[in-house]
Amino acid sequence: MPKKVASPYRKVSLGAPGICLINVPALKGFKVELYFGQIGGLGFYSPRNEMEAQNFILSLIKSALSHHVRMQTHALQDLRDALINRIHELGTEFKVENKIDINYKCDKEKCLLQWAENNGAKTRLQIAYVEGAGRGAIAMEDMEVGDIAMEIPASITISEDLVYKSDMYQVLEKIDGMSSETMSLLWSMKERHNCNSQFKMYFDTLPENFNTGLTLAVMNIVDDIQIVARLSFGVEAIMALDGTLLFEEIMQAKEHLRVQYDELFPELSKDHPDIFPPELYTWEQFLWACELWYSNSMKIMFADGNLKTCLIPVAGFLNHSLHPHIVHYGKIDSTTNSLKFRLSRPCSVGEQCCLSYGNFSGSHLITFYGFLPQGDNPYDVIPLDFEVDQVDTMVECPLSNWTTHMVRGTWLSENQNIFYYGLPSPLLDCLRSARIQMPFTKTLIKANMEVDKEILEDLQSTFNAMMENLSDMDSVDRESSSWDMKLASQFKEMQRRIVSSILTSCSTGIKLVEHELSKCKAEE
Numbered sequence: 001m002p003k004k005v006a007s008p009y010r011k012v013s014l015g016a017p018g019i020c021l022i023n024v025p026a027l028k029g030f031k032v033e034l035y036f037g038q039i040g041g042l043g044f045y046s047p048r049n050e051m052e053a054q055n056f057i058l059s060l061i062k063s064a065l066s067h068h069v070r071m072q073t074h075a076l077q078d079l080r081d082a083l084i085n086r087i088h089e090l091g092t093e094f095k096v097e098n099k100i101d102i103n104y105k106c107d108k109e110k111c112l113l114q115w116a117e118n119n120g121a122k123t124r125l126q127i128a129y130v131e132g133a134g135r136g137a138i139a140m141e142d143m144e145v146g147d148i149a150m151e152i153p154a155s156i157t158i159s160e161d162l163v164y165k166s167d168m169y170q171v172l173e174k175i176d177g178m179s180s181e182t183m184s185l186l187w188s189m190k191e192r193h194n195c196n197s198q199f200k201m202y203f204d205t206l207p208e209n210f211n212t213g214l215t216l217a218v219m220n221i222v223d224d225i226q227i228v229a230r231l232s233f234g235v236e237a238i239m240a241l242d243g244t245l246l247f248e249e250i251m252q253a254k255e256h257l258r259v260q261y262d263e264l265f266p267e268l269s270k271d272h273p274d275i276f277p278p279e280l281y282t283w284e285q286f287l288w289a290c291e292l293w294y295s296n297s298m299k300i301m302f303a304d305g306n307l308k309t310c311l312i313p314v315a316g317f318l319n320h321s322l323h324p325h326i327v328h329y330g331k332i333d334s335t336t337n338s339l340k341f342r343l344s345r346p347c348s349v350g351e352q353c354c355l356s357y358g359n360f361s362g363s364h365l366i367t368f369y370g371f372l373p374q375g376d377n378p379y380d381v382i383p384l385d386f387e388v389d390q391v392d393t394m395v396e397c398p399l400s401n402w403t404t405h406m407v408r409g410t411w412l413s414e415n416q417n418i419f420y421y422g423l424p425s426p427l428l429d430c431l432r433s434a435r436i437q438m439p440f441t442k443t444l445i446k447a448n449m450e451v452d453k454e455i456l457e458d459l460q461s462t463f464n465a466m467m468e469n470l471s472d473m474d475s476v477d478r479e480s481s482s483w484d485m486k487l488a489s490q491f492k493e494m495q496r497r498i499v500s501s502i503l504t505s506c507s508t509g510i511k512l513v514e515h516e517l518s519k520c521k522a523e524e
């Protein structure tokens with residue numbers, strides 16, 4: 001049964017079954033894919049998935065070609081060429097223009113790059129300032145599918161291994177439930193102030209403020225002076241987000257981090273002031289480190305098979321895209337003991353080269369990374385939680401059964417016809433089966449039309465209520481407003497677009513059903 005928490009959205013009853021729009025934070029990408037995968041959409045699920053599938057076939061062709069099956073060589077080469085063409089076409093179809101700010105000199109970043117190269121790193125990318133995304137990595141030459149854009153030796157990655165060598169390990173290892181991620185985070189809080197650190201160049205390139213949704217945590221918890229001192233996700237933006245999934249996700253993350261901090265501090269600083277100096281282990285600094293690790297770390301599989309969360313100097317400049325150039329980068333190449341960033345699609349000289357951080361929704365990206373990506377994100381869904389009342393026939397007692405469904409922008413669905421309406425079939429089937437005992441046959445009979453009409457009207461009233469909650473940020477001037485207001489307004493606009501498409505599909509669906517109903521009545 002889903003956790004019942006005070007809902008950001010009004011709890012709305014849809015008759016049978018009861019529907020409640022709840023806060024399901026960060027619905028996992030694969031769950032979203034499974035849910036909508038069975039429905040079918042506009043040819044493929046997302047440009048990233050399509051490209052991954054094509055790259056997978058390319059790797060099979062490469063391996064088949066290396067086995068010299070003569071008869072098939074030509075066919076395989078043709079297939080490979082066709083796939084590469086399709087990958088190029090996909091790149092053109094989903095091209096995103098990035099403006100580079102040539103006035104930003106990137107001196108510190110160049111020093112870091114030089115240090116990394118001196119330590120064995122290789123790169124075909126340079127660092128520049130990309131409008132709207134901070135620093136990013138730009139191709140210095142044309143690169144093709146399969147080319148390595150960047151190679152970082154394992155020896156310059158920052159992971160838990162550094163904690164084991166430090167004096168704090170003897171204290172941390174005795175703490176119950178201490179994770180390697182928390183150890184690395186605590187290590188980085190101190191190391192960033194160490195003038196003799198091996199990673200000084202890296203820490204010097206990090207911003208004072210990350211401006212993720214987590215920055216909000218400062219606001220609710222500490223006093224007003226600190227709020228002003230740190231550019232926080234401000235009161236105005238938070239007020240604007242009240243009642244949205246993003247608000248709920250930020251609040252949950254904030255509470256989680258505060259509990260974690262309170263479990264460790266100030267005790268650790270009191271007991272070991274030399275190892276955890278209190279001035280370096282404030283709540284503010286803890287949050288800074290959380291933002292660093294959430295927004296910049298990567299999970300890497302090392303040659304010994306261990307999976308570690310790492311900060312990767314230089315590779316940390318790669319920004320995220322919904323149509324990334326690099327998708328698979330999580331494994332150290334055991335022959336070179338380095339991390340290779342291989343291209344899954346071509347990248348032209350001057351173009352920004354992007355990674356995929358994962359299949360995340362907009363609310364997750366704002367909370368932990370502080371941005372919304374350009375383009376349609378198929379992982380932006382609105383979760384719907386249903387409580388379906390059933391009766392336990394053994395003891396004649398009512399049972400409560402929760403099930404989660406989700407809705408996304410209906411422009412992503414190809415079937416807008418009667419019985420489908422651009423809405424997810426699992427959702428419609430669930431609502432139908434709660435209203436009629438028999439299996440729903442999708443035939444144009446009066447009883448079916450009446451059921452569908454009722455369902456569409458209920459959905460319409462639910463999403464109308466949600467729209468009211470989302471419709472008050474029209475006055476925000478994107479150009480002049482602060483970063484947090486811009487993000488809040490972008491988020492609400494994205495949600496409004498999804499809800500509006502659902503409302504349009506509902507009203508078009510109602511008209512379709514009414515038309516069929518009138519035909520049924522005429523025949524009677």
Ligand SMILES: C[S@@+](CC[C@H](N)C(=O)[O-])C[C@H]1O[C@@H](n2cnc3c(N)ncnc32)[C@H](O)[C@@H]1O
Nearest residue numbers: 132133134135295296316317318319320369371
């Ligand atoms: C791993 S860092 C990438 C380098 C970063 N731009 C910088 O200047 O340090 C991740 C951060 O970059 C920014 N970012 C990444 N992808 C972005 C995108 N597509 N649009 C806007 N900002 C993005 C966000 O601030 C995110 O927290």
